[in-house]
Amino acid sequence: MTERQVRQVTDSRVLAAMSHPLRRRLLDVLAVYGPQPVGALAERTGQAPANISHHMKVLRDCGLVEEAPERARDKRERWWRPVSAGLRWSGRDFADDPAESAVLQAAESLNLDRQVALVREWYAAGDDEQAVWGESAFAADRWLHLTPEELAELNREILAVFDRWSARDAPDGPERRPVFVFAHGVPAQP
Structure with missing residues (x-):
């Protein structure tokens, strides 16, 4: 298997798609745990499989994930994997269009919210977790x-x-x- 590269996002539609809170979480789950079937993604996120399928198709249509059919046990089971090792973007790529600039600002705000939420969860962790880590x-x-x-x-x-x-x-x-x-x-x- 070839090494996956970090993708430079230059399309505001892709930025908007990956910034949706559940889609961002799905991308994180795939980055941490590797390819997953819809059922496992649903369990890890507490969402209905039909909802996961919808969001995975949105991510697929933006080229952020792809199916991994070789992992499926039958034709009904759908596995997904990330296309790239990570994502990055630059504000310069969205500066010339006010609508794209607005998408960029919303995406960066949502991204920061996600990062801060993960840190807040740690600070709210129980004493057992705090004792170990x-x-x-x-x-x-x-x-x-x-x-x-x-x-x-x-x-x-x-x-x-x-x-x-x-x-x-x-x-x-x-x-x-x-x-x-x-x-x-x-x-x-x-």
Whole structure:
């Protein structure tokens, strides 16, 4: 199998499709657990299989997922897999059209909401969870004085660390589980 690349999203319709909260979650489930049948996606998200099928077709029509028929046990079972290893986009690709710019702003807001919600879930986790993972989970932030070029360099370095950790072969284990890590570097004022 060839290595999947990170997809550069330049179409606002694709950005809108992947920004829907359930579709974003479905993409996350596929990224974490690999190809899944509709039934497993429904169980993992607490949704009806018919609803999952609808959203998977929307994602397919945008080229974000594809069927994995070789995994199906029969013709009724539908398996899905992500087409790319990840997604990225640039505001420059949507700046010339006010409608596309509005889609971009909504997508970025929904994306940030999803990221913050995952962190909030961790902080709301029970004492047992906190006892096991509390010393390992982290939050880090710094105020830096950077040029745009230096921020771009920092971005490349952070993505390289993420890529190295996500590409490594790690056997499943009793204490190994999905961990969400994210970073933002934006100009701001304290």
